[in-house]
Amino acid sequence: MGQQEKVATSLAGAVSEEISASLASVDAELERRYPGDPGTRQPVHTVYVPGDAFAAGTIRSWGDQALAALDEHAPDAASFAAVLGLSDELAEPVYSRVRAKLEREPIEDLRVDFEDGYGAHPDADEDATAARAARLIAQAYRDGTAAPYMGIRMKCMEAAVRDRGIRTLDVFLTGLIQSGGLPEGLVLTLPKVTYPEQVGAFVRLLEAFEKAHGLDAGRLGFEIQIETSQSILATDGTATVARMIQAAEGRATGLHYGTFDYSACLGVSAAYQASDHPAADHAKAVMQVAAAGTGVRVSDGSTNVLPVGPAAKVHDAWRLHYGLTRRALARAYYQGWDMHPGHIPTRYAAVYAFYREGFEQAAARLARYANHAGGDVMDEPATAKALSGYLLRGLDCGALDIAEVARLSGLTRADLEGFAAPRRGDLTASAK
Structure with missing residues (x-):
């Protein structure tokens, strides 16, 4: 050991105390407004089923229809890979995992629709349909x-x-x-929100229900659908969606982009209404920035091109859906809408290819970071957070197995979760 360095300071301790006191309200505001990602599983998609079409066997039916589409139009890994342009290395693991997913858990998130997909019905019919949906979901x-x-x-x-x-x-x-009570996986979706006051009114509605049934305050959360231009930019030039998140008072769980309503609101011709239109990219970029750090997640919209008809048309629709999903994943939209059973094979193919083609590099980089081993990339806590989040999302959807991630990274799931949810101050410190 060399000679101990002599340390000198110039500021009295009172200076630091005074600065901390002056920033106390800012510290509290940061914690309240930007709590970070909740760390729970985010579904890779949301499937919308009209209220009058929803049945006890809907989920299994969608899985069976998706498997039948594969059997008819891509009966093996090679044919599916040829349609989507998957590499030889990815073809078999992606295809086998897609089929296993369709057999085990074909839908990750299902919304019984009482809005556009349901339309107007006599009040007695909608009452009965809503009551039936509750009974079937509880069962x-x-x-x-x-x-x-x-x-x-x-x-x-x-x-x-x-x-x-x-x-x-x-x-x-x-x-x-x-x-029997509210299930843990319950999700509510509020569509066509234009003003933050509408979000605030919905919060009051949920508060009233919680009080009526003695539920914990805040038990009911909800997603906000972004389907109008006014939800992105207010008349005063501010980002309405940011104000909507605050108006939700901690209850907002997601922002869902409505591809076709939003496009129509801006006057985009029907032939060009798509999730990769520049208008869509702008809206989703505003959503993404508004939601960052708040714990509110963003979701892409859907394609209305259905994979039905002869094989050539199905393959074209699959390629379109696969490409849009991969594009969204690269832009950090980890969730989207699916409108037809034929969409879910390519939803999972895109998701699984996205995680499987990059997980070895991600696991190796995270291992080097965890072991302070250096390498050809200088990673910091924020990057470690992104790497671990990538691996956790891959595990949650079935693209990856914990055994293969642990083998390459030397890390457990608990280790990954620790890197994915660092303390706020850790993100400003450099990696050692």
């Missing part, structure tokens, strides 16, 4: 056939349909309570 969670996440999309808070939407939500939630 699915009891018998183990539910998707990890399930819920409804009600009608919006605009005057023409507000009362109907409120009643449908009340009937549905009351039915769940009467069937």
Whole structure:
């Protein structure tokens, strides 16, 4: 050991104390507004099923239809890889995992739709359909056939349909309570939000329901659908979506981009309404920045090109859907909508290829970071967070197995979760 370095300071301790006191309110505001990602599983997609079409066997039916589409149009790994342009290395692991997923868990997130996909029905019919949805979802969670996440999309808070939407939500939630309680995977979706005040009104509605049933405050969260230009840019030039997140008072769980309503709102011709249109990219970029650090997740929209008909048309639709999904993943939209059973093979193919083609490098980089081993890339805590988040998402959806991740990284799932959720101050420190 060499001679101990002599350390001198010039500032009294009171200076630091005074600065800390002056920033106390800012510290509290940071913790309140930007708590970070919740660390829970995010589904890779949301499937919308009209309320009158939803049945006890819907999830299994979608899986069976998706498997049948593979059997007819891509019966083996080589043919599926040829359609999508998968490498020889990825072809078999992606195909086998897609088939296994469709057999085991074909849908990760299902929304029984009482809005556009359902339309206008007599009040008595919608009441009965909402009550039936509650009964079927409660039963699915009891018998183990539910998707990890399930819920409804009600009608919006605009005057023409507000009362109907409120009643449908009340009937549905009351039915769940009467069937044994609210499931952990419950998700509610509020569509066509234009003003933050509509979000605030929805919060009051959920508060009233919680009080009526003695539920913990904040038990009910919800997603906000971004489907109008006003939800991105307000008349005063501010980002409305950021104000919506704050108006939700911690209850917002996601922002879902509505491809076709938003495109139509901007006057985009029907032939060009797509999730990769420049208008869509702008809206989703604003959503992404507004949600960053808040714990609110973003979701891409959907394609309305269905993989149906002769093989050539199915293959074209598959390639389109696969490409849009891969594009979204690269832009950190880890969730999207699927509108047809034929979409879910390419949803999982895109997701699995995305994680499998990069997990070896990600695991090796994270291992070097964890072991302070250096390498050809100088990673910092923020990068370690991104690397671990990438691996955890791959594990959650079935693209990766913990055994292969542990073999390459030397890390357990608990280790990955620790890197994925560092303390706020750790992200400003350099890696050692």
